[in-house]
Amino acid sequence: MRRYLFFFGLILFTIFTWTDCSNSYSDGKYLYEIHCQSCHMPDGIGLKGLIPPLAGSDYLKKNYDKLPCVILLGIEGEIVVNGKTYNQPMAGIPELETMDIALLINYINHQWGNDGKYTDFREVEANLQKCE
Amino acid sequence: MRTILFFSLTLLILSNCTEKKTLKILNRGEEVNGKMVYEKIRDFSFTNQDSIEVTNKTFGGKIYVSNNFFTTCPSICPTTSLHMGRIYDRFLNDDRVGMISHSIDVRTDSVPVLKTYANGLEIEAPKWNLVTGNEEEILAIAYDYFSNALKDETAPGGFDHDDLFVLIDKNRHIRSIAHGTDPKDVNRFMKDMEFLLKSEYSETK
Numbered sequence: 134m135r136r137y138l139f140f141f142g143l144i145l146f147t148i149f150t151w152t153d154c155s156n157s158y159s160d161g162k163y164l165y166e167i168h169c170q171s172c173h174m175p176d177g178i179g180l181k182g183l184i185p186p187l188a189g190s191d192y193l194k195k196n197y198d199k200l201p202c203v204i205l206l207g208i209e210g211e212i213v214v215n216g217k218t219y220n221q222p223m224a225g226i227p228e229l230e231t232m233d234i235a236l237l238i239n240y241i242n243h244q245w246g247n248d249g250k251y252t253d254f255r256e257v258e259a260n261l262q263k264c265e
Numbered sequence: 266m267r268t269i270l271f272f273s274l275t276l277l278i279l280s281n282c283t284e285k286k287t288l289k290i291l292n293r294g295e296e297v298n299g300k301m302v303y304e305k306i307r308d309f310s311f312t313n314q315d316s317i318e319v320t321n322k323t324f325g326g327k328i329y330v331s332n333n334f335f336t337t338c339p340s341i342c343p344t345t346s347l348h349m350g351r352i353y354d355r356f357l358n359d360d361r362v363g364m365i366s367h368s369i370d371v372r373t374d375s376v377p378v379l380k381t382y383a384n385g386l387e388i389e390a391p392k393w394n395l396v397t398g399n400e401e402e403i404l405a406i407a408y409d410y411f412s413n414a415l416k417d418e419t420a421p422g423g424f425d426h427d428d429l430f431v432l433i434d435k436n437r438h439i440r441s442i443a444h445g446t447d448p449k450d451v452n453r454f455m456k457d458m459e460f461l462l463k464s465e466y467s468e469t470k
Contacts, residue, residue, distance in 0.1 A: 171446075172343040180343050181350065183385035221385065224339050 161240025164233055168226050169241075177245040183221050185214035188245035197250060201234045201257045202264035231258050288440040288461055291411070305437035306409045311367070311398035314379040319365065319394045321437065328461055329363035329433050332445055333407055333414050333426045334395075335370035336382045340421045341428045345445035346386060349430070353393050355455060361462055364393040367407070369414045369424050371400045411442060430454055435465055 166175075169187075173179055177188035185192065192214040193200065207225030211218055229237070235257045242249030292303040310320045330352055334342045349366065356362040368374035374382075379395040397403070407414035410431045417425035432441040432454065440461055443454035 171340055174344070174347065180347055181385060181387045183346075183382065184343055219385075220381075222337075 158236070158240040158243055161236035161238075164229075164237050165240050168229075169237070172223070177241070177247075182217065182219065185212065185217070185219045187241050188247065190214050190247075193242065193247065193249055198260050198263070200238050201231075201260045204234050204237060205229060205261065206264060231261065234261075286460060288457055288464070290434075291439040291442065303438055304409075306433060306439075307406060309398075309402065309406055311365075311394075311396035311403070312376060313390045313394040313396050314376060314383045315390050316376050317390065319396050323391070323394070324363045324365075324433070326435060327361050327363045328435060328440075328458065328465060329365060330458070331365050331367070331410050331431045331433060332429060333367050333369050333410075333412055335368045335422065335424060336374050336378055337370065338422045338424070341446050345428050345430075348445050348448065348451045349393070350386060350388065351451065352430075352455060352458070353388055356458070357392060359462070361466060362458065363391070366393070366395050367403050367414075368395065368397050369403055369407070369426055370422070371397050371403060411439065432458060432461065434461060 172184050173187050174184075177186060179186035187193065192212065196203070203223070203225075205225050205227060207223050209222040211220045213219075232254055235252050235254050238249075238252050238257070241247065242251070290303050292305060294301045294303040296302075306321070308321055310318060313319050330349070332345060332349060334345060336342075346366075349364065353364060368379065374395075374397050376397065379397060383389065383393075383395050404414050404416075407426070410429070410433075412427055412429045412431065414424065414426045416423065428445040428447075430443045430445045430451065431439055434440050441454055441457035443450040445451060
């Protein structure tokens with residue numbers, strides 16, 4: 134009996150640690166689904182020539198410091214992503230807290246094959262000071 | 266013996282399934298002099314992204330898909346546009362199929378704005394018409410398509426509308442509906458379109 138309990142516990146433990154590991158950006162995922170997914174799509178591919186992709190996007194790397202401001206305040210005017218020009222205004226998400234923005238950036242930077250930098254609260258806060 | 270029984274049973278079930286598939290007219294119907302008469306899409310006249318008038322005649326002899334959107338819609342529209350785009354790609358070379366998306370924000374979405382949006386979506390009229398027109402008429406015709414389109418300042422972008430795709434047959438009757446934000450539902454909807462094409466054009470093809 135004790136042996137069964139032990140194995141049962143072991144299995145439960147494995148499952149819990151496993152799900153924990155594979156979802157290390159799960160908070161950001163939740164925010165992405167609420168705020169970003171309907172335009173940038175669940176797989177981050179964007180929408181043709183209207184909405185730029187996040188998956189494999191060079192813009193994320195080139196404008197790393199600007200990302201917090203873009204997410205918080207939105208963006209207008211032409212931008213070039215992976216050589217393609219986009220010109221559809223994006224609304225900001227003013228209700229986001231600094232920590233939320235950090236979680237979102239970390240999620241996006243580590244999804245769909247992206248291998249961007251890992252940001253944190255302090256860095257996002259510093260970058261938010263530079264918003265225009 | 267057993268296998269034969271099994272096969273005939275399966276065949277029976279399969280043939281039953283294929284025969285059963287029908288697309289009923291979804292509009293409200295009434296029996297008049299022993300014949301069913303259904304409500305249908307009213308007369309309309311709107312303007313598309315190329316400044317060309319789009320009316321019921323544009324879709325004469327065709328089946329068509331209708332939905333509502335607006336170019337600055339921050340919530341569901343990009344997703345519905347993505348899936349309308351799938352329908353566009355699938356039926357691009359089939360002249361028996363038309364598409365119409367009504368912009369419910371007629372003040373913002375002028376013809377040039379619609380043209381820019383169409384270019385961004387990489388789509389063209391006359392296959393897919395992004396239309397604008399009289400605001401009251403656009404909001405009113407949504408009712409005929411079983412859809413909601415209302416001005417609502419509390420909604421994202423200032424308008425409240427749903428994600429419905431509606432399939433209209435040659436006689437202006439609604440034959441299928443899908444949620445345009447649900448990829449699987451849209452897959453089913455496209456199958457309904459294929460089925461309707463087969464049944465509507467069976468006499469000519």
